[in-house]
Amino acid sequence: MGAFLDKPKTDKVNESGHGNGLVYGLSSMQGWRIEMEDAHCAVTGLPGNLSKWSFFAVFDGHAGARISAYCAEQLLNAIVETDDFCNLDPEDAPPLDDVKRGITEGFLNLDCRMRQIPEVEIGEDKSGSTAVCVLISPSHIFFANCGDSRGVLVRGGSVALATTDHKPVNPGERDRIQKAGGSVMIQRVNGSLAVSRSLGDFEYKNVSNRGPTEQLVSPEPEIFAIDRDQAADQFVVLACDGIWDVMSNEELCNFVLHRTRVSDNLSHVCNEVVDTCLHKGSRDNMSVIIIAFDNAPKVDPEAVEADKQLNEKIVKTVKDKMEASPNLDLMQLFSHVKEKLQDEAMPPGGGLASKIPIIEETHKSLTATPDSENN
DSSP, X not given: OOOEEEEEEEEEEEEEEEETTEEEEEEEEEEEESSOOEEEEEEESOSTTOTTOEEEEEEEEESOSHHHHHHHHHHHHHHHXXXXXHTOOTTSOOOHHHHXXXXXXHHHHHHHHHTTSHHHHTTSOOOEEEEEEEEEOSSEEEEEEESSOEEEEEETTEEEEEOOOOOTTSHHHHHHHHHTTOOEETTEXXXXXXXXXXXXXXXGSOOTTOOGGXXXXXXXXXXXXXXXXXXXXXXXXXXXXXXXXXXXXXXXXXXXXXXXXXXXXXXXXXXXXXXXHHHTTOOSOEEEXXXXXXXXXXXXXXXXXHHHHHHHHHHHHHHXXXXXXXXXXXXXXXXXXXXXXXXXXXXXXXXGGGGHHHHHXXXXXXXXXXXXXXX
């Protein structure tokens, strides 16, 4: 789980779509990790009577990608096939307790079912996955979180709701772990696993005489429900800890608010989030989904022009410096640009880190040989 590549893999997987008055975009990148273990799911229009509902989720796998991939394929089905969801009236506001119970049952049923995967059952596959998802109905937004991926709702320009990370050091989590006969060492379950709730990870779920939610690691999601505010809701962001390790809720909120005034391509904005987090020092797989409501920021010509002018200043600063000192490396160029443009307004939440791709591209174009340009 701790192995890294010599250089990051920066190719991205993108997806975008719309439905039920929502527009979404997503981006995922392997980064420095030796394997891509993240997975995702995005569905507008659920099966059965729930065509006006939508579902989005990010799964952050560890010790392999099997469980995260299975969750991406099956968690939604596991939730909507519960009795509580089958009995929902699509024309009425949903009973919150019924929805919460159905989501929880879906998580627990899926976790139980995954024990029967042949490679898991014989102990060959020991992978697990966090899960953060959002169900959006015409009247409510339901977040469900299991692990340390995170979801936030941005309303009226600020974070209105954020899910809670499930870490072994949290008092309630530590108490459950200790009651199940485990310990928390170096902030990990039994000194090994960094999350206290997850799907899979069955080697931590074998304590006899204890139910599935009382094990060292619990598959139970924590659920947050909030009424929709048509006039103020702007967007939801779901992301794995590879994003949150280097950006706070407020930083990511401010960055997305700013970048959606420059571009209406949410996948492109997600790519900017991922690139920015890479340059802020994230060493993990990275996945992010942005789900925009009608009240999300619209492209502002003034913001577009200001961003264009800033990019041009960065390019000129790099070119001028390289003409004087052609052998500078990227870190030296970054420091130079930071010093020269310290009075310029950088994207809030992202800062100059969000502009490193432009520095890299300019540097590459100026140092490219004729042969490299032809290849």
